[in-house]
Amino acid sequence: MMQVWKLEDQRQTLVLASEDGRMPSVVYWGGKLPKGEDLAVLAQATRLDVTSGMLDRSPDLSICPEVSQSFSGQPGLAIRSEDGTPLRPRFALESVDNTDDTLTVTARDAALGLTYRAVFTLVHSTSVIEARSEIGSLSPIWLDWLAAPVFPAPQLADRMIDFSGRWCGEFQRVDTPWTPGARLRDNRTGRTGHEYFPAIILPVGDARNTAGEVVAFHYGWSGGHRMVAEELPDGRRQIQFGHAPGTHLATGTSFASATVFAARSEDGMNGCAVAFQRHLRDHVVRWPHPDRPRPVHYNCWEAIYFDHKLDELKEIAERAAALGAERFVLDDGWFGRRDDDTSSLGDWDIDARKYPDGLDPLVSHVKSLGMTFGIWFEPEMVNPDSDLYRAHPDWALGDADQITGRQQLVLDMSNPAVVEYLYRKIAAVLSVYDVDYIKWDHNRVLPYPDAAQAEGTWELLERLGRDFPEVEIESCSSGGGRIDFGILGRTQRVWLSDSNDAIERLRIQHEAALFLPMAVTGSHVGPRHCHTSGRVIDIHVRAWVAAQRHMGFEMDPRELTDDEAVVLKDVTAWWKTNRNWTIAADILRLDSVDPEVTAELQRAADGSRFIVFVGQTGTSAQVLPRPLRLSGLEVDAMYKVALLDSVGNNPASRKGVTLSTAPVVLSGRFLMQQGLSLPKCFPQSIWVVEGERV
Structure with a gap:
């Protein structure tokens, strides 16, 4: 028997399914499904074939993959009894509470006295999914590993992006190709860490800042964490986040993961970035003075x-x-x-x-x-x-x-x-x-x-x-x-x-x-x-x-x-x-083929204005700046664009461009497809461009 549940907003649908009362799996997470979609048929359509050398049924890549199901990848739970004996629970689905914005899964292993609970919450205003897991036991247990609810990774992603770092060198981007096996990242420093920011971004195909399909995850935990990005021999992929293994130093009867925040976008990495920015600002942070301007x-x-x-x-x-x-x-x-x-x-x-x-x-x-x-x-x-x-x-x-x-x-x-x-x-x-x-x-x-x-x-x-x-x-x-x-x-x-x-x-x-x-x-x-x-x-x-x-x-x-x-x-x-408007602005990273240019656009919440910051960090390979494509504008709107005149002397520019002397009015389509031509500048310079919809 197939049971199905969903969370949905205008941008996405998340479908969970359980077959024969087993632990549910995420069987679909993508663009919003049509109203008439039969979710049971959809779930059945995700069943895998069996071939020689395999088990007679592929173990479920569930929200908590189980060793007892002969799952050969990283399990979602590793526990021991009080005397240290490994426990291999076999959870049976007990209940699922499904509302418009929350899906709560409860499963139980009666023989071992264990209860597993996962909660998925879809915040409609930001389209971010919050997911967390809990494990309860009638008797004390040792917890070695508890993953937040497990999500599948996109099949067409060929790389993953995460971040390393050091003191005075945080957020260093690391691009890693998907290969069979696991990319396992353990942060055992006891704090969030310069070394490994608890997040991963998965672009599909040639997705970039401003275009393409992307999914992203962040684990909201201030201690050490583990991240698992694993491709199984059958080709399925999973993403796990949890506390660093073995960091619960005493037995207990209840444990919980932190929240994993999940976002997906069909507008490039900026789509996920905007979702996270808005979600953090509007739903996570408690502002002591929400109406007071941020002080200098x-x-x-x-x-x-x-x-x-x-x-x-x-x-x-x-x-x-x-x-x-x-x-x-x-x-x-x-x-x-x-x-x-x-x-x-x-x-x-x-x-x-x-x-x-x-x-x-x-x-x-x-x-x-x-x-x-x-x-x-x-x-x-x-x-x-x-x-x-x-x-x-x-x-x-x-x-x-x-x-x-x-x-x-x-x-x-x-x-x-x-x-x-x-x-x-x-x-x-x-x-x-x-x-x-x-x-x-x-x-x-x-x-x-x-x-x-x-x-x-x-x-x-x-x-x-x-x-x-x-x-x-x-x-x-x-x-x-x-x-x-x-x-x-x-x-x-x-x-x-x-x-x-x-x-x-x-x-x-x-x-x-x-x-x-x-x-x-x-x-x-x-x-x-x-x-x-x-x-x-x-x-x-x-x-x-x-x-x-x-x-x-x-x-x-x-x-x-x-x-x-x-x-x-x-x-x-x-x-x-x-x-007053930049505080609520979306920060959109701009694509540049020039590695010496770092550029972003901050767009007002109502889209009426923007500011662009263009940093020239080093010497470019080409003589003149390449046109800079903007992002996030209305294609049919016209924008008055002006170069701020207080960015310093610029002896590298001998003649200047149109923007050097006067504002220009250009369409959103032109600004996003052709882009801005900026004056030549020396390394370690910055241009600041203001735009206003007219």
Whole structure:
């Protein structure tokens, strides 16, 4: 007997089917099916043939592939009894609850006392599917692996795209061809990680940013994860995501995966990107001030590091405010006896040597300048040289003689006493001072992966969010080491990278836009002489790259020349004038055959206007710029297109193009099929083009 269920919106249909009461499988995920489609016939049409050398029936590639069904690929569940004996459940379908937007599958193995549940939710406004799984047991079990509900991968995809990275080099794209067997990616660092962003993109055929069929997945978990992209000997393909195996370090009677977010598009990778951007911004993030414009940020880290002097900080705040900053963030060095990174993490009391009157003088001064005040914490860490560690060495995770990272150890966030201590210390600061922002850092990997660490951190963030709902929190982890939809359900901003090198940022921001909207993506104008790359970059480029996302400054404003200050004030003023529409804009990555060009278009929610950023990172092979095709416009609409005149001098252009001297009015079809001709420019330059529908 075949049973079928579906979730559907205007863009897609997801069909699950169960035969003879077995665990259901995803038998169709594609464009919206016609009204008269017989789903039982559809499911029967997906049955596989049998040939020599095979079992007499192909084991189901179900939402939780089972070893007990002789499934030879990666199973969806690996568990052991309390004494360590492997268990091989044989689940029988118990019930399926199917509403317009949710499909809940419950299956049971009565003999082993196990219950499996999977929940699929289709969010109609974004067309993103959220899927998660749970396992319950009547007696304690060890969980080695639990996949979120398993999706099939497209048969016509010939490659997969995922992301590696490092400190100051996040979101490095990796293209891998599909081959028989599994691409297995394990992140065992205990945090989301620079190394392996928990996502995969599967283009079908020659799909690219702006065209073609694409499916994409993201696993919203802030601890280590595993990804499996597997092609079975019979040609079927599966995608699995779950917590890194073996990271549940104790037995239990209930476990759950994090949510896997799934999107599909027939408009290229941008279709999935827009779905993820909107979904994160509108359905995942809890905004403390949803109606307040995103404030221009100033962070003092690269201006002073640990050298806190009140008079200098006041002067820096004055200059930042004059440039247009609306929030001042006091970074590392305000607590304990914190003169470098070797001491005081965990001692979250104000350093009376640096601030004899507490933080009131600085906070009052910042607020008198019209800015709000933010502050840095690294709650999950402790220095061996700290009062906290001397009092509670047992609160540190791992062995006493472990290798430290940045001179620090990790606190055991599964310990309720640790979480309570951290809550009291943070709450004490938030209760005394008018703080509207926390930069929450996490500067080392765990000594060993432990899912309870992320769970404890989530619990602490949720408690602070309930008790201080006006405070915004940024997830920073040596830059982009903890970016995922799970942490962003509890925070409102990410620090994308510790690199303030605008040329490197162009690439990092470009790739991250496949998942992240402008609203959550911090991007700052760094020092003229970049502290992380040594490169000297023009102020026009630094300012406009920061203006592509949630804009801020992170340098000593006293270093600016008068001309540089004018440029930065102008760009900041542009950002403020336009942020009401750019905050809700879709970021569309533009295709370019020139590897030295990185370009994107930000399109207003109503399609009435757009802004294009075109970064020239290096020297092109050809003499002149290739025409740049735009995307996401109405083919029959006319657009007034203008090149902003504040992008700096351009001695490489001797004569210029039409846009160099005046705006032009062109059709959406022309802009998307022929493209814009831009002036010649030197490497490390940027063009900014505004468009408005007329």
